[in-house]
Amino acid sequence: MSRISDPEYMQPTEEQDRFWILFASPTIWAIHLLACYITAAIWCAKFGETESAFTTVRIAFAVYTVVALAAIGWLGWIGYQQQRRVTDKTPHDDDTPLDRHRFLGFATLLLSGLSAIATIYVALVAVFIGSCD
Amino acid sequence: MNRVHSVLRRWSTRWLFPIVALMLGGCAGPQSALDPAGQGAEDIARIFWIMVIGATIIWITVIGLAIYALRLKPGPHHRRRSGVWIIGGGVIAPTVILTGLVIYSLAFLPQLLARPPEGSLQIKVEGLQWWWRVTYLENGEPDFELANEIHLPVGEPVEFLLSSPDVIHSFWIPALGGKVDMIPGRETRLTLMPTRTGTFRGVCAEYCGASHALMNFTVVVEEPEDYQQWLAEQRSPARQPAEELTILGRELFVSSGCGACHSVRGTDANGRIAPDLTHVGSRHKLGADVLPNDRASFERWIRHTDDVKPDVLMPEYHSLDAAELTALAAYLESLD
Missing domain, CATH: 2.60.40.420 (Cupredoxins -  blue copper proteins)
Structure with a gap:
């Protein structure tokens, strides 16, 4: 059965929608910021005197950033697929379950883009700051 | 048209010029x-x-x-061209510009923190x-x-x-x-x-x-x-008072208990709670850059401390009469 002849694909029910997906990417951005901040604060307080202390912090930042960007990218991809359901034409502001479904996907995609940029900005600090001082 | 001009002129004189002058005042000075x-x-x-x-x-x-x-x-505008403006001007351009500014300003941090x-x-x-x-x-x-x-x-x-x-x-x-x-x-x-x-x-x-x-x-x-x-x-200790008035001022400084909080190196006053006064007379201002450094300001500070600096810890000294206040102020002024 093709997707066009699948009534569930063409007319999604609202119960299928996952609202949490909308704010998942900004939440990952917030967690990434907190993780970076707390790691730098604790590590520098305990081992700030040693030369290699900030190298460890930088490695931690890099790992957090890769994980966060992968998760945000995955959520963005889900949003992109969702906003392309049935048609990729914009706008999708009709008062129908399908358009609400597609709008949710589009908003998820945009918020994922914003969160990815913000996450990179947080990580950029570790590129320029080279010590716990 | 004349009415518009006169309104604009009045508005500029009354608001624009004073506001601009006020803002430009922040561009220089100490x-x-x-x-x-x-x-x-x-x-x-x-x-x-x-x-x-x-x-x-x-x-x-x-x-x-x-x-x-x-x-x-x-x-109506061309739909596709409008889309390019929205995506280009609303998403891509701000991202590129902000990224440039973030990198440019972050690059200064190492030398500012060195x-x-x-x-x-x-x-x-x-x-x-x-x-x-x-x-x-x-x-x-x-x-x-x-x-x-x-x-x-x-x-x-x-x-x-x-x-x-x-x-x-x-x-x-x-x-x-x-x-x-x-x-x-x-x-x-x-x-x-x-x-x-x-x-x-x-x-x-x-x-x-x-x-x-x-x-x-x-x-x-x-x-x-x-x-x-x-x-x-x-580095040198405080100047010893030489005149009658400043000698009396030093005695009042000791008898009023100023040395419990203030230090004057070269004397018994060695309090650590309040500012060191060893060379207070040489400073540009008094009370943390609040009053000019002169005898009248010392008097005002000692007598009306809370008026000059609300909630300050130092008590006001109303027990001193006018002559004693002048002598104490003269002594402090002489500590240059």
């Missing part, structure tokens, strides 16, 4: 980050101007496009409600102490060791560089490099209580030989 006299402040001012120029270009472009779309070419070379001048500054305890260090050990005034040699880096025993303050000399918080229980650091001589104003940049706005200090950047002479004067 407390302006836009009139830098230090390496850090020069970097910060450069970042500021680049941001102002960039923001102006973006603002003119956006307003220009709005005028074009609403006035010059009203009506420690000075070994052996550089070190000054310990404590922020207290509402004054500054300044201790010059020699090989890491206290050399001498003063309050609310800092002298620096031009062209030499100086490292400030900043702390606070009460609440959070923030140490900021806008003309010389950035600001750093003074946090109870921690020691923070700030390196500054004055590039020209002059007298500047430092401020507390973190709200710290009723008299936060009255917690300022004077910064004098001078030639190395003048700085060395000032150092020698500050």
Whole structure:
């Protein structure tokens, strides 16, 4: 059965929608910021005197950033697929379950883009700051 | 048309010119980050101007496009071309510009935070409600102490060791560089490099209580030989009073219990709660840059302390009569 002849694909029910997906990417951005901040604060307080202390912090930042960007990218991809359901034409502001479904996907995609940029900005600090001082 | 002109002229005279003049007043003077006299402040001012120029270009472009779309070419626009403008101008351009600005300003951070070379001048500054305890260090050990005034040699880096025993303050000399918080229980650091001589104003940049706005200090950047002479004067003990009036003032200083809180090196007064007064007469201002340094100000400070600086810890001395007050003020003024 093709997707066009699948009534569930063409007319999604609202119960299928996952609202949490909308704010998942900004939440990952917030967690990434907190993780970076707390790691730098604790590590520098305990081992700030040693030369290699900030190298460890930088490695931690890099790992957090890769994980966060992968998760945000995955959520963005889900949003992109969702906003392309049935048609990729914009706008999708009709008062129908399908358009609400597609709008949710589009908003998820945009918020994922914003969160990815913000996450990179947080990580950029570790590129320029080279010590716990 | 004439009416429009007259309204515009009246509006400009009444509002525009005074507001612009007021704003331009912040571009110079002893407390302006836009009139830098230090390496850090020069970097910060450069970042500021680049941001102002960039923001102006973006603002003119956006307003220009709005005028074009609403006035010059009203009506429906080409859908695809409009989409390019929305994505290009609303998503891609801000991302590229902001990324550029973030990288540009972050690149300045390492030099703003860099420690000075070994052996550089070190000054310990404590922020207290509402004054500054300044201790010059020699090989890491206290050399001498003063309050609310800092002298620096031009062209030499100086490292400030900043702390606070009460609440959070923030140490900021806008003309010389950035600001750093003074946090109870921690020691923070700030390196500054004055590039020209002059007298500047430092401020507390973190709200710290009723008299936060009255917690300022004077910064004098001078030639190395003048700085060395000032150092020698500050290291010396207080001048002994020679006149009848100042001798009486010193006796009153002792009998009134001033030495329980204040120090005057070379005398028995060795209190640590309040500012060191050894050379208070030589300072530019009194009460943390609040009053001019003259006899009348000393009298006002001693008699009406809480009026000058609300909620200050020092009590007002109403027990002294007018003649005693003058003598005490004369003694303090003579401590140059």
